[in-house]
Amino acid sequence: MSNSLNILLQQVSQCRLCETNLPLGPRPVVRASDSARLLIIGQAPGTKVHASGIPWDDASGKRLREWLGLSPEQFYDEKQIAIMPMGFCYPGKGKQGDLPPRPECAPHWHQRLLSHMTNIELTLLIGQYAQRYYLKSPFKTLTDNVRHWQQFTDDGQLPLPHPSPRNQLWLKKNPWFEQTLLPPLKSRIQAIIKK
Numbered sequence: 001m002s003n004s005l006n007i008l009l010q011q012v013s014q015c016r017l018c019e020t021n022l023p024l025g026p027r028p029v030v031r032a033s034d035s036a037r038l039l040i041i042g043q044a045p046g047t048k049v050h051a052s053g054i055p056w057d058d059a060s061g062k063r064l065r066e067w068l069g070l071s072p073e074q075f076y077d078e079k080q081i082a083i084m085p086m087g088f089c090y091p092g093k094g095k096q097g098d099l100p101p102r103p104e105c106a107p108h109w110h111q112r113l114l115s116h117m118t119n120i121e122l123t124l125l126i127g128q129y130a131q132r133y134y135l136k137s138p139f140k141t142l143t144d145n146v147r148h149w150q151q152f153t154d155d156g157q158l159p160l161p162h163p164s165p166r167n168q169l170w171l172k173k174n175p176w177f178e179q180t181l182l183p184p185l186k187s188r189i190q191a192i193i194k195k
Contacts, residue, residue, distance in 0.1 A: 001033050005116040012088065012109060018102045021091075028088035029055050030109075034116050036082035037192045040064075041134065042126040043162065044087035044101040055083040063163035064126070069186035070193075080193045082117055084110065086129045097166060101129055120156070121192050127162040135159055143174065149181055158185065 012028050019026050029045045040056075048058040056064055056075070065075050075081060087101025088109070094100075114120075125131045128142045135157060139145050145152075145159040152158060161167055161177070171177065 001035075002116065005032065005034055005113075008112060008116065012113070015088065015109070017104045017108060018089070021102060022089050023092040024050055024090050026089050027053060029053060029083075029085065030088055030113070031055060031076075031078050031081070031083040032113050032117060033078045033082060035079045035119055036117055037080055037119050037121045037195065038189065039082045039084065039117060039120045039123040040126065041123060041130040042083075042085045043129050044085050044098065045090045046098055047090060050090035055085070059165050060163045063165075067160070067163060067182055067185070068124075068189050070189065074193060077193075082120070084113055086133060097164075106133055122153075122188060123157050124160055125157055126160045131159050143170075146174075146177060146181065 009030065009032060012030055015028050016026055024047070027045075027050050029049055042056070045055065046058055046060070049055060049061075054076075055061070061075075065072065068075070085101065085105075087105045089102065089105075091099040091102050123134070125134055131137065131142060131145050135145060135152060136155070137145050137152070137159075139148060142159070142161060146161055149158055160181075161170055161174075
């Protein structure tokens with residue numbers, strides 16, 4: 001990893017941009033390397049990830065790894081997979097689950113980190129916040145973005161629903177997701193990480 005990316009990641013780890021709004025305090029959770037070929041952009045860490053400092057270290061992460069066909073060892077190989085949520089720290093609890101990612105994070109840090117990740121072949125945009133920020137989509141809903149996923153792959157992007165256990169109802173209502181999207185996604189992931 002380049003020295004300049006190491007310095008940037010050190011700066012990220014010391015970020016206090018929205019400290020006063022974080023109920024558990026700042027603990028940025030990001031993984032990046034200049035050799036990564038797959039980028040995962042999700043929402044924000046939950047309480048379990050905040051406690052461990054390991055991204056996707058919860059039930060959502062387990063399901064995501066199943067969707068991608070990756071072992072924990074493959075998923076956490078920073079040389080191949082970068083993980084950069086929309087908000088780097090746990091944002092707190094809302095009425096219906098965790099609060100949205102803090103709005104300061106992505107505009108302040110994402111482009112600076114992306115400028116070092118020039119080998120990314122595929123970016124997974126997980127959930128509505130990542131899709132609203134990055135996906136140039138004519139569709140208004142996450143479901144339509146995911147249903148029309150093939151329209152975005154030429155841009156190296158792929159929209160996914162959030163793998164949270166709270167999304168069980170969405171998965172039941174949209175069986176096509178596991179039947180038609182996951183098999184080609186797993187094949188593409190394997191091709192990317194085996195290079």
